[in-house]
Amino acid sequence: MPSAEDLENEIKKVDKELTKIDVEIRKLKKTQAQLQDRKTSLKNSLNQLKSDTLSNVDWAGTEYEWTQDVDNTLRNIFNLDSFRPQQLSAINSTLSGQHSIVVMPTGAGKSLCYQLPALVKPGITIVISPLVSLMEDQVRSLKNRNIPAMLMTSSSPKEETQAALNLLKDKDTKIKLLYVTPERLAKSKRFMSNLQKCHADGRLQRFAIDEVHCCSQWGHDFRPDYKFLGILSNMFQNVPILGLTATATSHVLTDVQKILNIPGCLIIKSTFNRPNLFYKILEKPSSQEDCLNILEKLLKYRYKNETGIIYTNSIKDSEELASGLRKKGLKVGCYHANMEAEDRSKVHLKWHDKHYQAIVATVAFGMGIDKPDVRFVIHHTISKSMENYYQESGRAGRDGLRAECVTLYRMQDIFKISSMVFSSVGVLGHLYGMVKYCITGNICRRKLIAEHFNEDWGSDDCNQMCDVCFENNINTKEIRLESHCRTISSILDYADQQDVKLTAQKLLDAWFLKGPVNLRHKGKSPDIPRILGEDIIAFLLVENYLVEDFHFTAYSTISYIKKGPNIDFAQDSDFVLNMPVRRYTAFELESRAPSCTLDKDSIKTTSQSLNSYNDEKNKTDSKKRTMNGSVPKSKKTKLIIIDDDSDY
Numbered sequence: 001m002p003s004a005e006d007l008e009n010e011i012k013k014v015d016k017e018l019t020k021i022d023v024e025i026r027k028l029k030k031t032q033a034q035l036q037d038r039k040t041s042l043k044n045s046l047n048q049l050k051s052d053t054l055s056n057v058d059w060a061g062t063e064y065e066w067t068q069d070v071d072n073t074l075r076n077i078f079n080l081d082s083f084r085p086q087q088l089s090a091i092n093s094t095l096s097g098q099h100s101i102v103v104m105p106t107g108a109g110k111s112l113c114y115q116l117p118a119l120v121k122p123g124i125t126i127v128i129s130p131l132v133s134l135m136e137d138q139v140r141s142l143k144n145r146n147i148p149a150m151l152m153t154s155s156s157p158k159e160e161t162q163a164a165l166n167l168l169k170d171k172d173t174k175i176k177l178l179y180v181t182p183e184r185l186a187k188s189k190r191f192m193s194n195l196q197k198c199h200a201d202g203r204l205q206r207f208a209i210d211e212v213h214c215c216s217q218w219g220h221d222f223r224p225d226y227k228f229l230g231i232l233s234n235m236f237q238n239v240p241i242l243g244l245t246a247t248a249t250s251h252v253l254t255d256v257q258k259i260l261n262i263p264g265c266l267i268i269k270s271t272f273n274r275p276n277l278f279y280k281i282l283e284k285p286s287s288q289e290d291c292l293n294i295l296e297k298l299l300k301y302r303y304k305n306e307t308g309i310i311y312t313n314s315i316k317d318s319e320e321l322a323s324g325l326r327k328k329g330l331k332v333g334c335y336h337a338n339m340e341a342e343d344r345s346k347v348h349l350k351w352h353d354k355h356y357q358a359i360v361a362t363v364a365f366g367m368g369i370d371k372p373d374v375r376f377v378i379h380h381t382i383s384k385s386m387e388n389y390y391q392e393s394g395r396a397g398r399d400g401l402r403a404e405c406v407t408l409y410r411m412q413d414i415f416k417i418s419s420m421v422f423s424s425v426g427v428l429g430h431l432y433g434m435v436k437y438c439i440t441g442n443i444c445r446r447k448l449i450a451e452h453f454n455e456d457w458g459s460d461d462c463n464q465m466c467d468v469c470f471e472n473n474i475n476t477k478e479i480r481l482e483s484h485c486r487t488i489s490s491i492l493d494y495a496d497q498q499d500v501k502l503t504a505q506k507l508l509d510a511w512f513l514k515g516p517v518n519l520r521h522k523g524k525s526p527d528i529p530r531i532l533g534e535d536i537i538a539f540l541l542v543e544n545y546l547v548e549d550f551h552f553t554a555y556s557t558i559s560y561i562k563k564g565p566n567i568d569f570a571q572d573s574d575f576v577l578n579m580p581v582r583r584y585t586a587f588e589l590e591s592r593a594p595s596c597t598l599d600k601d602s603i604k605t606t607s608q609s610l611n612s613y614n615d616e617k618n619k620t621d622s623k624k625r626t627m628n629g630s631v632p633k634s635k636k637t638k639l640i641i642i643d644d645d646s647d648y
């Protein structure tokens with residue numbers, strides 16, 4: 001019999017061995033994780049290489065067996081003369097059986113990329129689309145062209161659903177396009193089984209997945225049922241998938257390929273530059289009444305007789321602004337998610353028919369707006385990301401004529417949005433991207449948008465169509481922030497010692513020696529306008545010198561300001577931090593926007609330019625002359641807040 005001591009010694013030995021094994025396991029796990037990372041990165045590189053190789057093929061060629069049919073269909077059925085850039089590539093690639101993802105800006109003509117091929121080959125195209133109203137519009141317009149199409153949604157009447165299910169089994173069906181929602185596809189076993197029969201009969205031509213970014217968690221409108229679409233590529237071998245989106249960020253595209261099981265597929269991307277949109281940041285007044293006055297002037301004078309959208313971030317704001325504008329005699333509708341679907345449709349229709357000059361809406365007024373002559377999109381509150389801003393402002397000027405995208409920016413709005421969205425991963429970074437767009441005074445706004453889409457547009461691509469480039473307005477003035485940074489840091493330390501939390505407004509007050517005396521710093525009030533102080537706080541947030549700290553009350557979430565990871569650098573003797581000073585350029589609120597003074601010839605030139613983006617450069621040259629040359633020089637209301645000659 002071993003003694004207790006022997007047994008204890010034996011246990012210690014085993015423990016030692018176990019510890020060794022634990023160490024080995026940890027090492028192996030670490031190596032495993034490293035290998036997994038490496039494998040993922042190699043796979044991504046391989047997929048990228050495959051995509052790049054496919055992209056090098058000239059898909060816009062005109063020697064395919066179907067070229068003649070494609071041409072005839074374009075002219076005779078769609079009544080169009082020519083393709084817009086990338087449409088032909090998308091059509092040829094999908095007709096060649098490639099899985100592809102088409103990335104085009106809103107209004108560039110994605111629908112044609114699957115509607116036209118559907119008519120060129122026998123069989124049915126299944127179009128998966130997230131929005132019923134969008135599908136209804138498309139089916140209606142296809143039927144107007146005598147193109148047999150149907151739709152099947154969760155709310156379709158029984159007979160229609162039955163007819164849609166039957167046509168999948170019917171070898172003699174005339175239907176060429178069947179529109180379904182992803183939810184319908186994911187939830188209907190009968191639909192899937194009939195689809196398999198259709199496939200077995202060789203009649204399933206392709207899947208077109210509209211708004212394909214909805215697959216990705218990173219896309220701006222993620223829809224869980226889109227994930228189900230991952231089974232299509234395995235289940236229906238040799239049926240090409242054509243995904244379409246206006247979301248171009250690379251991690252969304254990689255994610256979409258992964259979810260749809262089509263890694264390394266062809267990506268067809270057209271430029272995101274919208275040369276006919278004029279981008280402008282306007283200083284937002286702090287009172288709602290003053291905001292209303294600006295909106296009133298814009299609608300009554302600058303956009304007289306034109307139609308547009310005013311976006312805001314809350315239902316309350318949309319109702320208040322709409323009623324305020326109505327009191328001023330303007331015809332505006334209100335649109336938000338709390339309204340009944342029927343009321344929303346009515347408002348949409350009245351706006352579409354120009355009974356309303358503008359819709360004051362939350363982002364619920366989104367996908368499916370196919371009105372070509374939206375002349376202005378005003379953001380009463382900033383969007384929650386550049387991605388959203390691009391989508392929302394992109395609803396302007398789809399006819400290719402000049403339209404204006406005006407954003408009313410003020411620091412407080414950052415916190416209105418951040419306290420609503422902070423709980424989701426990564427969104428604060430997206431919001432700060434939007435803030436950077438608003439407060440940057442020395443970089444063309446178009447260039448900032450381009451950076452977001454991994455594109456590189458030079459100032460020629462802007463053609464003075466943003467407030468920074470307008471009349472070569474690029475501002476080179478910078479303000480040094482070293483001492484401001486130290487003061488702000490000391491105010492935050494001081495408040496912390498007193499156990500007081502500061503909102504951005506309170507921080508500003510303390511900095512400008514306003515508000516409670518115990519929170520103020522000991523130095524002088526900064527020799528800059530308060531509005532520039534606001535920009536500095538926003539800049540420090542964007543650059544991680546300050547961070548937001550969220551606290552909950554029974555009624556709301558409050559954003560307080562804390563020192564960020566970079567602020568400690570401010571104590572270094574060689575610390576340097578400069579911020580370009582934003583210059584508020586003149587903006588005529590009470591004169592018609594330049595588009596209204598375009599002569600007929602230049603209007604033709606601009607609208608043709610959308611038909612052929614390739615010719616854009618030549619055409620925008622002439623546009624530049626007419627658009628910018630004709631700005632009326634009125635002496636009426638101008639918004640110039642910061643005097644450019646003042647010294648900071």
Ligand SMILES: Nc1ncnc2c1ncn2[C@@H]1O[C@H](COP(=O)(O)OP(=O)(O)OP(=O)(O)O)[C@@H](O)[C@H]1O
Nearest residue numbers: 080082083084105106107108109110111112246611
């Ligand atoms: N080759 C073309 N020539 C002229 N007009 C075209 C061409 N292709 C499409 N269009 C027109 O462009 C408009 C926008 O097209 P479409 O609705 O397909 O855009 P989209 O890219 O799907 O936009 P969204 O992302 O907002 O859904 C439509 O009125 C369409 O008829």
